[in-house]
Amino acid sequence: MKKMMICLGLSSFLLLGACSNNTDTAGTTKDTSEKQTQTQKKAEDVSIDKIVDGIKIKVNKPEIDEKILKNKIQNLYTFTISGENASSVAKGLGSIDFVLKTKDGKMVELDHTMAMFGDEIKPGKKIEGKVSFALDKNQTPAQLLYKPADKVLAEWDVAL
Numbered sequence: 001m002k003k004m005m006i007c008l009g010l011s012s013f014l015l016l017g018a019c020s021n022n023t024d025t026a027g028t029t030k031d032t033s034e035k036q037t038q039t040q041k042k043a044e045d046v047s048i049d050k051i052v053d054g055i056k057i058k059v060n061k062p063e064i065d066e067k068i069l070k071n072k073i074q075n076l077y078t079f080t081i082s083g084e085n086a087s088s089v090a091k092g093l094g095s096i097d098f099v100l101k102t103k104d105g106k107m108v109e110l111d112h113t114m115a116m117f118g119d120e121i122k123p124g125k126k127i128e129g130k131v132s133f134a135l136d137k138n139q140t141p142a143q144l145l146y147k148p149a150d151k152v153l154a155e156w157d158v159a160l
Contacts, residue, residue, distance in 0.1 A: 052146055052154045054087030055121065059144055059156045067111075067134050074134040076111065077141055079158075082128040085121040094118020095131040097148040103140045103159065108133050 049058045060080040067076040077100065083093040095116035100108040110116065110131050117129020135141065146154040 050154045051086055054085065055091050055093055056084040056086050057146060057154065058082045062158060074136055076132055076134050078130050078132040079144060080128065080130055082126060083121060084126045085123050088123050090120050090122050092120050093127055095129060097146055098131045099145045099147050100133040100141055101143040101145055102135065103142045108135060
């Protein structure tokens, strides 16, 4: 009788233990694959941050609107840009530092009729603002360039 009870107890322990391990493993695998898919989707939506001259710059995908000015209709590409001062001294960042390059190689200056931003950023602080570019209907953006002087210091592919 004792042998039978021990065998029954041991077999039920093994049976229940085996069932619970399979269930957890399958659930963990499913959760992991779902998390990886969500991470991949988020990675597609988020732009790459770049640190340039001590400023961590992030450029979001553009909002596209129509701009109607008298008899001319253009596409207005508005980028949200955030900058964080990662250095130990104050740095400056503003709309005027950005230029849009089209697929045909033309450089387009920002649209001065739209809202702009710019200020000095103290160490460890952030600034965020928008920069807008008006393009003719036949033009397509290719790259957003960070060009605070005559030299391009960073670029982001923004081809749509």
